[in-house]
Structure formats: C-alpha cells, structure tokens
Amino acid sequence: MSLSMPPLGAGTFRLKGDAAYHSVATSLKQGYRHIDTAQIYGNEAEVGQAIADSGIARDALFITTKVWMDKLEEDKFLPSVNESLAKLKTDYVDLLLIHWPLPDDGVAMERYLTQLYVAQQQGLARHIGVSNFTCQQLDDAIEILGPGRLYTNQIEVHPLLQNHKVVEHCDANGLLVTAYMPLAVGKVLEEPVIVETARQAGCTPAQATLAWIRQLGMATIPSSTNPAHLQANLDSMAVTLSPQQMAAFDALDRGERLANPDFAPDWD
Numbered sequence: 001m002s003l004s005m006p007p008l009g010a011g012t013f014r015l016k017g018d019a020a021y022h023s024v025a026t027s028l029k030q031g032y033r034h035i036d037t038a039q040i041y042g043n044e045a046e047v048g049q050a051i052a053d054s055g056i057a058r059d060a061l062f063i064t065t066k067v068w069m070d071k072l073e074e075d076k077f078l079p080s081v082n083e084s085l086a087k088l089k090t091d092y093v094d095l096l097l098i099h100w101p102l103p104d105d106g107v108a109m110e111r112y113l114t115q116l117y118v119a120q121q122q123g124l125a126r127h128i129g130v131s132n133f134t135c136q137q138l139d140d141a142i143e144i145l146g147p148g149r150l151y152t153n154q155i156e157v158h159p160l161l162q163n164h165k166v167v168e169h170c171d172a173n174g175l176l177v178t179a180y181m182p183l184a185v186g187k188v189l190e191e192p193v194i195v196e197t198a199r200q201a202g203c204t205p206a207q208a209t210l211a212w213i214r215q216l217g218m219a220t221i222p223s224s225t226n227p228a229h230l231q232a233n234l235d236s237m238a239v240t241l242s243p244q245q246m247a248a249f250d251a252l253d254r255g256e257r258l259a260n261p262d263f264a265p266d267w268d
C-alpha cells in the first residue's frame with residue numbers, strides 16, 4: 001500500500017547544498033513527512049542525504065520529484081528518473097510529475113506521458129501526475145492515459161492567484177490540486193486583509209494562508225530555510241478559519257501570477 005499525500009509538505013525550490021540539506025533535515029525532525037523536489041532544483045542529492053540521515057522508515061515518507069523539460073524523450077526519460085532515485089537514495093518516489101508541459105513544437109505529450117506511465121509500471125513511482133497543466137492540457141492528458149491515472153496537478157495557488165478554472169477542472173476530474181508558492185514567496189505576509197484575518201484567527205499570516213488552502217481541499221508545499229517558519233507552517237494544520245475568514249481570503253484574488261517563464265503554456 002502506498003501512502004497518500006500528506007496535505008502539507010516542505011518545498012525545496014531555490015534551496016541548494018547545505019541550505020537544502022538543513023531545511024529537509026529540520027522539516028523531518030519537526031514531523032513533516034512530505035518533501036517536494038525536482039530534477040531542475042539541483043538538490044536531489046542533498047534532499048536524499050537528509051532523508052537517509054533522518055532514519056525515518058521509507059514507507060512513512062512521501063517524496064515527490066519532477067522530470068525536467070529536456071528529459072522528456074524516450075532515451076532520456078527513464079534514465080533521468082533512475083538518476084533522481086539514485087540521488088534521492090531510494091528505489092521509488094511516491095509521486096513523479098511532468099514539471100512543465102512542452103510547447104506544441106516539442107516532444108508530443110503522448111510520448112512523454114507514456115514514459116511517465118512506464119515509470120509507474122516499473123515501480124519507480126507510486127503515483128504519477130503533472131504540473132503547470134492547463135484545463136485543455138489536462139483533458140489531453142486524461143484522453144491519452146485514461147481517467148483515474150493522474151494523481152495531481154501541481155500549480156501556483158495563493159490568495160493573490162486563486163486559479164479557479166484549473167482548480168475546478170481538477171476537482172471535476174478527480175485530481176488533487178497541489179498548491180505551489182502558497183505564500184506567494186512572502187508577498188501574502190504583508191497583505192493587510194491577511195494580516196487582520198490572521199490576527200482575528202489568533203495565528204500568523206503564513207499560518208492563516210496555509211489553513212485557507214487546506215480548508216479548500218488542496219495540498220500545499222511551502223518552503224523555508226528558517227526552522228521557526230518551518231515549525232509555524234506545520235502548526236498551521238491546527239488552525240481553522242471561520243467561514244467569514246475564508247471569505248476574506250476568497251476576495252483577494254487578483255490574478256497575480258509569479259511563476260510565468262517564457263515557455264509557460266497559454267494560461268486559463
């Protein structure tokens with residue numbers, strides 16, 4: 001039996017070398033059991049070392065990695081996954097994602113989703129999923145793989161970019177949404193409505209934001225290099241916002257997208 005995704009995980013984007021090691025080691029000591037990394041983050045080896053040093057049983061952990069855009073061809077896909085597993089010092093990941101959909105002139109989706117499915121069939125990944133997929137791309141992916149195969153779509157969601165269309169499309173198709181950049185890389189912490197809502201709820205702005213995401217039914221993966229912040233984020237699991245406090249967050253959407261590289265798809 002594979003573990004289902006704990007709703008709160010530790011992200012590792014931008015964390016390199018010792019910073020990645022210490023963030024993951026601290027998270028695991030504090031009680032996190034879900035770690036999110038990616039080939040492109042360049043930290044799978046440090047993440048793997050921190051996991052190995054933690055002594056936590058492998059089956060008590062949920063580890064996600066993501067296949068980068070230059071590894072989607074048949075001759076590169078599975079070797080890259082095996083390299084990730086070697087760095088992570090594990091035989092399998094709990095979740096393997098396609099990091100970004102390729103533009104139409106790249107490797108066809110059917111080809112790389114087939115590789116993703118083969119990775120799962122070979123036992124290299126317990127669950128498979130996608131990231132940064134639009135509604136149309138999700139429809140195409142479900143058409144290719146069949147319904148029920150994709151576990152999650154990992155997308156940018158925070159109070160300033162609520163991504164309703166994609167979230168609703170994931171819900172309608174039975175995919176979990178994993179919200180990345182949940183704190184808008186710190187931007188939400190200064191937002192007056194969030195500061196006030198958190199004060200009312202007796203918690204910090206970061207905790208209120210993470211509770212709002214959890215109460216919407218999404219998983220999320222905030223990152224931090226600061227042990228007190230990691231602990232505070234974990235403690236958000238005990239925060240419950242009232243319907244009025246949830247509504248205050250709901251009203252903050254202003255389509256403020258942070259992750260928008262030039263290869264991004266045509267967003268919904």
Ligand SMILES: NC(=O)c1ccc[n+]([C@@H]2O[C@H](COP(=O)([O-])OP(=O)(O)OC[C@H]3O[C@@H](n4cnc5c(N)ncnc54)[C@H](OP(=O)(O)O)[C@@H]3O)[C@@H](O)[C@H]2O)c1
Pocket residue numbers: 010011012013014036037099131132154155179180181182183184185186189206207221222223224225226228229230232233259
């Ligand atoms: N699939 C994708 O394409 C994609 C794209 C982007 C991100 N992601 C994933 O999502 C994860 C989260 O995104 P992110 O790291 O970019 O942004 P984020 O989690 O929204 O924000 C991280 C920032 O917030 C600060 N922070 C964290 N907890 C805090 C707290 N309790 N109080 C105050 N400040 C706090 C951190 O600073 P300190 O270190 O000082 O605490 C850091 O600067 C990534 O690490 C990655 O795993 C995926």
